Amino acid sequence: MTTWNQQALNPPIEGVERNVPIPNINNLGAMFAGASNFTITGSPIFNVHQAIGSLEEEASTTAPTGYIPDMTDLGPVSPFFTGRHNILLELANYFSLESLSTKIHERKIFVLYGMGGVGKTQTALKFMHTFRTRFTKVYLIAASSEESIKASFYDIAIKNGLSKSSDWEAGFRWLSKHEEEWIILYDNADDPKIDLGPFLPQSSHGNIVVTSRNNTLKQLSIKSKELKDMIPEDGVQLLLNHAIKDHQPTAEEELKAMDIAAKLHHFALALVHAGSYISEHNCLNTYLERLEKHQLTLMNRTLPQSIDQYSLSVYATWDLSWKELDEECQTFLRICSCLHYEGIPRELFQRALDNFRRENGHSLAAYPFLAIITSQRLEWDDTVMDKIIKTIRSYSLINVVKEARDSKYCSNIYIRCRHHILEIISDSLQEF
Ligand SMILES: Nc1ncnc2c1ncn2[C@@H]1O[C@H](COP(=O)(O)OP(=O)(O)OP(=O)(O)O)[C@@H](O)[C@H]1O
Ligand SMILES: [Mg+2]
Incomplete structure (x- = not known):
C-alpha cells in the first residue's frame, strides 16, 4: 500500500x-x-x-495546558458600570496619543492594585474598551497562574498567524519584536508567589495594564494607583442601578440608598450584591435591618451569572486572600478584628508586648496570640512586624496610613474585612 x-x-x-x-x-x-x-x-x-x-x-496537543481559543479576547464591561472617572482619566493620560510608547521608545506599565472586589478588572476593561482605537492590538491575559499566562501567550501567537505547533514563547517574542502600540491587560495577577516581571515582554514599546490585589507589584512601574472604594455619589448610583430598574428613584429612595451605600463603605462588590438582593426582594426600606440580622447570609450570597460574571460572594472574595496567609498574619488580623476597624496604632502591639514582659503575663488570655505574632519570642521586633504587615498589605486586606502625632509619625492600620474575620473566629470557636 x-x-x-x-x-x-x-x-x-x-x-x-x-x-x-x-x-x-x-x-x-x-x-x-x-x-x-x-x-x-x-x-x-x-x-x-x-x-x-x-x-x-x-x-x-502542543498547546499549553489551559489554552482556550481566543482566551485573550477582552471580556465585557458590566452593563452597570458606574463612575471611576478620575482613574479612567489618569489611564487615558498615561496612555495618551501624545506619548505613544513607540514615540518615546519606552514600554509603559500601569499597575492598578487594591482589595479583591473593589473594581480593578472592571475599571481596566472599561478603559481598554473605551480607548481601544488608540491601540493596534488589545489582549487580556488571565494572570492568576503561570499556566494561564503561558496559555494566553500561545493564543497571542495563534492570533498573529504563528503556527499551532509553536510554543507559548512565540507569542511572547512576537510582542517584543513588533514595534506597535499593542496593549495587554494582565488581569488578576494576585499571587505573590508568581514573579510577573519575566512574563512582561522585554521591549522598548508596548503598553501594559496590570490589575492585582498585591500592592508590591507597584514596583514594576513608576506608574501605579491603588483603587479604593467608590466616591459616595458613584457608590449610591451603582447601588440604585442594580436595585431599581423599573423607574427613576424617588428622593426618598435615594436617601435610603445613601445610608445603605455608606454602611457598605461604597465597596463595589458589596454594592452590586446589595443592589441585586434589593431588586430581587423589593426591600430597599428594610435592607439595613436585614443586613444587621443576617450579615453572614447576605455576604455569602453569590450572584446569578446573568447579573454579573464575577462569581464570588463578598466573603468568598476575601476568603481567597485569607487562606493564603500564614498563621502569624492570620493571628495578627484576628487581633485587629477585635478592635475598631479604623486607625489601629501599630504601637499598640509594642505596648502589649512591653506590658506582657513587665507582668510576666504567661497566664494572660492574650499570651498565645502574642506568642504567635512574635514567633514565640514575646518581644517587640520591628522587622517581624514589618513582614507581617507587608504580607497582609500585599493582599490589600489592610491599609496603613502614616499620621503625624505628638511630633512623631505613627502607623495606623485600617482593616477592611473585620466582620468576615469575626465570622471566621466565631466559626473556629464553635469547633471547640
Ligand atoms: N465601577 C463599577 N461599576 C459597576 N460595577 C462594578 C464597578 N466596579 C466593580 N463592579 C462590580 O464589582 C464586582 C467586582 O469587580 P471587579 O471584578 O472589577 O473587582 P476586582 O477588584 O478586579 O476583584 P478581584 O481582586 O477579585 O479580581 C463585579 O461584580 C463588578 O461588576
Ligand atoms: Mg479582578
Whole structure:
C-alpha cells in the first residue's frame, strides 16, 4: 500500500519544506483550500478534511495546558458600570496619543492594585474598551497562574498567524519584536508567589495594564494607583442601578440608598450584591435591618451569572486572600478584628508586648496570640512586624496610613474585612 507523505505532493507547496514530518506541517487548512476528496493511485480513498482534522488534533496537543481559543479576547464591561472617572482619566493620560510608547521608545506599565472586589478588572476593561482605537492590538491575559499566562501567550501567537505547533514563547517574542502600540491587560495577577516581571515582554514599546490585589507589584512601574472604594455619589448610583430598574428613584429612595451605600463603605462588590438582593426582594426600606440580622447570609450570597460574571460572594472574595496567609498574619488580623476597624496604632502591639514582659503575663488570655505574632519570642521586633504587615498589605486586606502625632509619625492600620474575620473566629470557636 502506498503511504501518503509530503513527497506525494509534487511540486512542493510554497512555504512547506520537503520531508517535514506531517504532524508539524502548519496551516494545513489553508494548504488544501478548496480541495475535498482526492485519490492517490493504489491507495484507498483519502479524505483530506478527515486527515487535516486528525493532524490538527495532533498539532494542537502542543498547546499549553489551559489554552482556550481566543482566551485573550477582552471580556465585557458590566452593563452597570458606574463612575471611576478620575482613574479612567489618569489611564487615558498615561496612555495618551501624545506619548505613544513607540514615540518615546519606552514600554509603559500601569499597575492598578487594591482589595479583591473593589473594581480593578472592571475599571481596566472599561478603559481598554473605551480607548481601544488608540491601540493596534488589545489582549487580556488571565494572570492568576503561570499556566494561564503561558496559555494566553500561545493564543497571542495563534492570533498573529504563528503556527499551532509553536510554543507559548512565540507569542511572547512576537510582542517584543513588533514595534506597535499593542496593549495587554494582565488581569488578576494576585499571587505573590508568581514573579510577573519575566512574563512582561522585554521591549522598548508596548503598553501594559496590570490589575492585582498585591500592592508590591507597584514596583514594576513608576506608574501605579491603588483603587479604593467608590466616591459616595458613584457608590449610591451603582447601588440604585442594580436595585431599581423599573423607574427613576424617588428622593426618598435615594436617601435610603445613601445610608445603605455608606454602611457598605461604597465597596463595589458589596454594592452590586446589595443592589441585586434589593431588586430581587423589593426591600430597599428594610435592607439595613436585614443586613444587621443576617450579615453572614447576605455576604455569602453569590450572584446569578446573568447579573454579573464575577462569581464570588463578598466573603468568598476575601476568603481567597485569607487562606493564603500564614498563621502569624492570620493571628495578627484576628487581633485587629477585635478592635475598631479604623486607625489601629501599630504601637499598640509594642505596648502589649512591653506590658506582657513587665507582668510576666504567661497566664494572660492574650499570651498565645502574642506568642504567635512574635514567633514565640514575646518581644517587640520591628522587622517581624514589618513582614507581617507587608504580607497582609500585599493582599490589600489592610491599609496603613502614616499620621503625624505628638511630633512623631505613627502607623495606623485600617482593616477592611473585620466582620468576615469575626465570622471566621466565631466559626473556629464553635469547633471547640
Ligand atoms: N465601577 C463599577 N461599576 C459597576 N460595577 C462594578 C464597578 N466596579 C466593580 N463592579 C462590580 O464589582 C464586582 C467586582 O469587580 P471587579 O471584578 O472589577 O473587582 P476586582 O477588584 O478586579 O476583584 P478581584 O481582586 O477579585 O479580581 C463585579 O461584580 C463588578 O461588576
Ligand atoms: Mg479582578
